[in-house]
Amino acid sequence: MATSAPHNPPFRAEHVGSLLRPPELLKARAENEAGRLSAAELRKLEDDFIRKVVAFQEDVGLQSITDGEYRRGVFYTDFVCRGLGGASVYYEIDRMFFIDDKGSKIAVPLLKIHDRLRWQAPVHADEFKFTQSLTKRTVKMTLPSPTSVYSVDGGNVNREVYPDLALLRADVVDAYRKELPALAAAGCRYVQIDEVPIAMYCDPKRREQISRSGIDPNKVLFDVFPNLINDALADRPKSIHVAMHLCRGNNQSGWLTEGGYDPVAEMLFNQINVDSYLMEYDTERAGTFEPLRFVPKNKSVVLGIVSSKLPQLESKDALKRRIDQAAKYIDLDQLGLSPQCGFASTAPGNKLTPDQQKAKLQLVVEVAREVWG
Template sequence: MASPRSPPFRAEHIGSLLRPDELVKHRYAVADQSATPESLVPIEQKAIRDVVALQQSCGIHSITNGEYSRHQFWGTFFETLNGMEEVNLREGGYDMSIFRQYAPDVKSFMHAKTIPNSVTVATGKISHTGKSSYLPEFEFMKTLVPKDQWKNIKITLASPSWYHFRYGPNRAYVKGVYANDDEYFADVAKAYQAELSILYEAGLRNAQVDDPNLAYFCSDAMLSGWKADPLNFQTADEQFAAYMKFYNACFERPADLHLGIHLCRGNYLNSQHFSEGAYDNIASIMFNTLNVSTFYLEYDTPRAGGFEPLKFLPRNKNVVLGVVTSKFPTLEDKKEMVERVYKAADFVAEGESTGTREEALKRLSVSPQCGFASHAEGNALGYEDMRKKLTLVRNIADEVWPGEP
């Protein structure tokens, strides 16, 4: 079996890694103005150097900066676009009725602290500024690995619908800015294409979109809430189809830019997740419609259902199986995880009339199910626990795909 020299690699991870306490505390100090932004730079850069070395020592080839230059997983892409405004920063606040109360993350936020993080909407026409908020991450990473490995550096990107799904119909933009979602989607897509173009010109060849929203369409609780909402002007299936078209417009890119998408079920403080439900509801349409090369799927607990939907995976797509949890320190049994990979491969093969397990395995990889620290404080496990998890992923990959990176 030929060794793949480009992503996805057999041993992958989702991007975010546990931050050192010094980095977390110093970023909060900058936020409360007890420290200067300039003083954060050497601390952040040292932490990134260390975490790159950690990934390399664990045998991980798809290297990220651990998202150490961000406070939360999606970064500041939307916040830095022309036309977008963090209305939660306005004096006097904003209208709380804009939210979908049944959106899984909104529902959890409301229960815990009454408002979601970063309430950002379009208050003017959206366009890219020409300056990428992700580019500095990539440029610094290029200084840490040899040039022939730049193609392996992975930058994680915000979901195109991140600031659309959480708001009710026509509430992702203020009245008068856009007449409908199609107009909003068109401008976001142009901005997304501009972002990918900037990163590609700088040398990026490996990108991953982190997307909780598509996984929410697997949730029976969310679907029930959607159906009961009298303000919705389309069914959940129609909204999902609209997202497929919207995402594909966003994802227009050169053929040699590998783009994957991680379907996240929530990764918040103290290892919380937000939604449950098998991929059956969306797998066939998503696998065969969405213009990405790789799907990073969460399979660490029964909340994601079984591997049966992998029967719909087309021959030109890959799946990274998130069978190792990033939420808790207990280490999975390697033999059991290897067997799960083989079981998944059998379902992929079942979807092809002449498929075999060996052929199916060529399109599979393994990873933790999510990041270790989608937000600053991270999940309920320690740094050494994370190291052991990443090493386990590498060991599983070596067992299933010996000799492959």
């Protein structure tokens, strides 16, 4: 086991993956969905804009590069709906919703599983290869966490197809055990899994909600989730660094849940077999840095203390003070810096301008350079 935390990847200056889509790309996607633009024409436009967004990231000074998630509508649904089939997206706003800084409610995109989920061919390998052909830097591929695909209560699952949720679990695990080697074979060495349910269960209201449905939230948190993730990652090639991004919801500058990492920290950092973590810490909703005391010496944590939701630019001094606060609980050498989430986890994107997005990313790079060299 390594005795020191890796930083190549994750890098001292990171970003979570998605970047604001150009209006022309959003329009083209709408035209494609309406049947007025072919898939080939849309793909060509995506390629052109990905070339530009890769150059943008290099210009800003980032070392880990993504395609901006420009080929996706929602950060996690493409892997399932397009890649595995058997699922579609529906929108919920009554039982669950995002809230923006003005208190407005925004619908949540959720999965409806109506058929078997089957991995039949690499889902994102070609996308990785295209992005890697554009840069000499490290390309990061983002995948939803297995917990975002699996259904704890089966409420969104066709029970004729999956009468036993153990079968759904097996299909989910199988998909990751095949996709990760496919990405490695394509040359990928950095994968980020985006973990929402564990962060959601940090919220006492969510735990109470799941309890009312007759499910033990502690069993889900400390047995179902970690074992599912570890089983899904069991066959991953040693050449791939797996990072986990913890997310409390990110849609058009709205958030979904709140609560510090205290209830899950020891399990999160010591039972789940990932190499590093990108942690949301942009507001008081995420609690204190104290849970970082559970991070083992061979793992690294990227502090998401720059907001990707709000346009105001943080001050360098304020960010450095927060890094110093975190370093009271974890060695400074184990830390990096990033925005708390992507800038466009869903296609419409957060309520920032491209210039504000650029300023945020430049700030991350500059502060990381000043703190760690």
